[in-house]
Amino acid sequence: MRVLQPTLDFLAERGAQGHEGFVVWGARLRDQGTTLEFTSPYVPHQTAHTTTKGLLVTVDGAALDRMNRAFYARGEIAAGQVHSHPTDAYHSETDDHFPLVTLRGAISLVVPDFAQHGLASSDRWAWYRLLGLGEWESLPPHVQVAITEEDA
Numbered sequence: 001m002r003v004l005q006p007t008l009d010f011l012a013e014r015g016a017q018g019h020e021g022f023v024v025w026g027a028r029l030r031d032q033g034t035t036l037e038f039t040s041p042y043v044p045h046q047t048a049h050t051t052t053k054g055l056l057v058t059v060d061g062a063a064l065d066r067m068n069r070a071f072y073a074r075g076e077i078a079a080g081q082v083h084s085h086p087t088d089a090y091h092s093e094t095d096d097h098f099p100l101v102t103l104r105g106a107i108s109l110v111v112p113d114f115a116q117h118g119l120a121s122s123d124r125w126a127w128y129r130l131l132g133l134g135e136w137e138s139l140p141p142h143v144q145v146a147i148t149e150e151d152a
């Protein structure tokens with residue numbers, strides 16, 4: 001119950017108010033750097049907007065700075081981000097170009113339906129990996145995401 005469930009709970013809570021939400025996951029490297037273990041969630045101070053193009057969440061520079069300091073203090077790196085969409089899960093152009101995590105190889109997860117179905121909608125979740133500036137790919141087959149009992 002350390003990472004995933006608190007993340008889904010926060011997203012569902014924001015969703016109940018009609019807002020998208022954003023959570024960043026801190027990670028530690030394992031197995032000689034071949035495995036990223038997500039070890040804690042962080043909810044940055046965020047502002048929800050409704051625009052003509054849809055919903056949007058922004059995190060200002062000061063909040064990002066606080067987030068990075070918090071991860072540093074925990075001995076973690078910001079290596080994953082999770083956000084919710086009102087309906088379908090996909091990476092929008094804004095998602096591509098304004099991520100909260102900038103580490104190459106970082107994971108981005110988009111959860112549909114304001115996360116109101118929790119883990120039950122996991123077959124519709126959209127997973128991406130950061131290749132470079134503004135460039136994301138759907139998780140390739142050799143990258144596996146394992147949800148452990150402890151985390152779920």
Ligand SMILES: [Zn+2]
Nearest residue numbers: 083085092095
């Ligand atoms: Zn999005």
